[in-house]
Amino acid sequence: MEAALIIFALMLMALVGLAVYATVKVVGVAKRGVERTVTQARRTVEDTTLRAKSLGQFGPAATLAQLRLDLRTSMRATRETLEHGVRSDASLHESLALFERLSAHGRELDEELKRLEQEPDKAHLASRLPDLRDRTSRITTAADSLRFAANDRARRFAEDDLSTLSAQIDLESGALRHWSASESASESATAETGPAGRAGAGSGQAAGGFGPGAGAGAAPPAAGSGSGAASRSAGAAADTPAPTGDQGAQRPALDPARPTPTYPWQKTPRPEATT
Numbered sequence: 001m002e003a004a005l006i007i008f009a010l011m012l013m014a015l016v017g018l019a020v021y022a023t024v025k026v027v028g029v030a031k032r033g034v035e036r037t038v039t040q041a042r043r044t045v046e047d048t049t050l051r052a053k054s055l056g057q058f059g060p061a062a063t064l065a066q067l068r069l070d071l072r073t074s075m076r077a078t079r080e081t082l083e084h085g086v087r088s089d090a091s092l093h094e095s096l097a098l099f100e101r102l103s104a105h106g107r108e109l110d111e112e113l114k115r116l117e118q119e120p121d122k123a124h125l126a127s128r129l130p131d132l133r134d135r136t137s138r139i140t141t142a143a144d145s146l147r148f149a150a151n152d153r154a155r156r157f158a159e160d161d162l163s164t165l166s167a168q169i170d171l172e173s174g175a176l177r178h179w180s181a182s183e184s185a186s187e188s189a190t191a192e193t194g195p196a197g198r199a200g201a202g203s204g205q206a207a208g209g210f211g212p213g214a215g216a217g218a219a220p221p222a223a224g225s226g227s228g229a230a231s232r233s234a235g236a237a238a239d240t241p242a243p244t245g246d247q248g249a250q251r252p253a254l255d256p257a258r259p260t261p262t263y264p265w266q267k268t269p270r271p272e273a274t275t
Contacts, residue, residue: 047069059122060129064116067132070140071109071139071140074139075102075106077143078144078147082095082096082146082150089153089157099146106139109135112132113136
């Protein structure tokens with residue numbers, strides 16, 4: 001009884017622990033989903049605000065908004081490309097590490113541009129714009145270079161894979177259509193050897209005495225050979241004993257005539273008159 005209670009308590013503790021673990025995992029997944037949704041919503045709001053400032057304002061404020069928008073768009077697109085490509089191409093890990101270092105400079109520049117949006121001194125802001133443009137251009141150019149290289153690499157791999165696949169499909173298609181090649185080869189062989197074969201067969205028949213002119217053109221047998229054959233036939237006939245009369249009489253006919261059956265209702269045939 002005590003053993004059963006211990007087993008029941010252990011099972012209950014295991015179920016409770018499994019329930020707690022599942023609850024924590026579900027809460028973590030839900031929390032990450034909420035954070036991702038909030039981040040995307042905040043990013044969308046910020047991008048929309050920057051686009052509105054770059055279009056609705058003039059002067060340094062509009063330039064700062066446009067610089068922030070270009071920087072954020074380039075960095076986001078490069079990150080998505082590298083994170084998606086590293087799943088199938090492990091060689092992009094180094095590129096992703098370089099981009100993380102570049103992202104640190106990008107975040108620093110974005111924070112600086114965000115602070116300068118609140119700068120009241122327009123002259124000081126205008127003097128800083130050339131340096132800010134140069135830094136933004138350098139960061140976005142580096143990010144675009146990584147993104148373009150990753151896209152070119154993925155496209156090249158896809159083209160090579162497609163070329164290999166096309167060659168394999170062509171080979172398999174040829175193997176599936178093997179009868180067409182054999183039929184064309186047999187037809188060409190028949191077309192090439194047909195007239196020559198018929199000509200050879202005709203000449204062979206003429207030479208062997210089976211042609212149409214074999215009887216007329218055949219040489220007559222020699223006299224010596226004919227007389228020898230006749231003498232051998234005569235000797236064989238002389239050596240064969242002739243059947244005696246009894247043997248000839250006892251030998252049955254090949255197809256003896258069967259007697260005509262008689263029936264009781266038939267009339268007795270009349271004798272022929274001698275007078």
